[in-house]
Amino acid sequence: MDGAKNESAEARESYKDVSSQKNGAKVLFATDDFFAVAENLLKEEEPEWNENYTEYGKWMDGWETRRKRIDGHDWAIIALSDPCELRSIHLDTAFFTGNFAPRFSVQAAHLVDDPKPIQDRRNKMGTAATDVELEKARELKSEDWDEIIPMTSLRSGHAETRKHVFEIANPRTYSHVRLNIYPDGGIARLRIFGSESTGRQLLLRSECVAFSNAHYGSPEVLLEASPSKGMHDGWETARKTERPWKIDLDDSGFIKAYGEEWAILRLETDVCIDDIQVDTTHFKGNCPDSVKIEAKLSNDEKLHSSDDSWITVLPKTKLVANRSNGLTSRNVVATKQPVNHIKVTIEPDGGLARIRIFGSKCRH
Numbered sequence: 001m002d003g004a005k006n007e008s009a010e011a012r013e014s015y016k017d018v019s020s021q022k023n024g025a026k027v028l029f030a031t032d033d034f035f036a037v038a039e040n041l042l043k044e045e046e047p048e049w050n051e052n053y054t055e056y057g058k059w060m061d062g063w064e065t066r067r068k069r070i071d072g073h074d075w076a077i078i079a080l081s082d083p084c085e086l087r088s089i090h091l092d093t094a095f096f097t098g099n100f101a102p103r104f105s106v107q108a109a110h111l112v113d114d115p116k117p118i119q120d121r122r123n124k125m126g127t128a129a130t131d132v133e134l135e136k137a138r139e140l141k142s143e144d145w146d147e148i149i150p151m152t153s154l155r156s157g158h159a160e161t162r163k164h165v166f167e168i169a170n171p172r173t174y175s176h177v178r179l180n181i182y183p184d185g186g187i188a189r190l191r192i193f194g195s196e197s198t199g200r201q202l203l204l205r206s207e208c209v210a211f212s213n214a215h216y217g218s219p220e221v222l223l224e225a226s227p228s229k230g231m232h233d234g235w236e237t238a239r240k241t242e243r244p245w246k247i248d249l250d251d252s253g254f255i256k257a258y259g260e261e262w263a264i265l266r267l268e269t270d271v272c273i274d275d276i277q278v279d280t281t282h283f284k285g286n287c288p289d290s291v292k293i294e295a296k297l298s299n300d301e302k303l304h305s306s307d308d309s310w311i312t313v314l315p316k317t318k319l320v321a322n323r324s325n326g327l328t329s330r331n332v333v334a335t336k337q338p339v340n341h342i343k344v345t346i347e348p349d350g351g352l353a354r355i356r357i358f359g360s361k362c363r364h
Ligand SMILES: NC(=O)NC(NC(N)=O)C(=O)[O-]
Pocket: 035, 056, 057, 058, 059, 060, 064, 067, 098, 099
């Protein structure tokens, strides 16, 4: 990442601009659009200067929020034109000289269920998000999305300092971004460049080969495409009867030696896995402490959890209850060889709504 670099023409040529309105990117939500609306961030045209004033203040070509007199910071959620491997992010503070956002960060998620705009985005100028809109936006849990650019300072919108370029070192596929500005202010343009993840697919069907416990729901539904409808529409094990009264945690904060449950699923095709999402929606008081996912290629009809040579795709990872991606996909280790089975191990017990496996045909 290099905020001091000038805008790279190379990115514009080799990658797609997935944040441009013309290509179909959309603002789903912004905390505040007082001086100038967040849609301006997505315009393809270069920012303009105009002497005029609107009824709210100085006319500005960008997203500009009010000066905050309360706690918190402003943020906006943008649906990218296509899910893409994000390569670089370009910010332009043009003409925001005494009112540019001093710091920003970017978070991102790959959302499968394409959320609708949270606000009616017409006539937003002069307004801030209502409590109801804010509540709805919070349902996306975007504060937990992967941080792809940590909090970083911005420079003023003078000609020599306005352009900022940030390369993304480990590109992953994302469909939505959250732009945070700290605490408030203006940014003229946001450009996000990505490369299409060709051949990538969401693996939908699976067959459950074996499991340790499925008291309240079958592991087979874990790879369904549709969002889970409730706790009944997920894999949920019974509580372990031998439960300690006091629980010890290991150095990483995991519950120590309290047992596990597992399920093995056969995928519909052989793939190289490159991303996994674990969805704990609806499992609030019964979310597992952690999950681990392993994979393997096998024609054995009776695969069992004790079989060896499983490849770890998601190392043991702490889960967050009731989240559409209850962990960060940054922990996922892509498989270099094709696999056709996954083994999901939860500790100590509990329920999961969905597991989404992203993969593509392996190149040999
Ligand atoms: N002169 C200004 O730009 N003032 C304010 N901004 C606009 N757009 O009026 C502000 O305080 O940030």
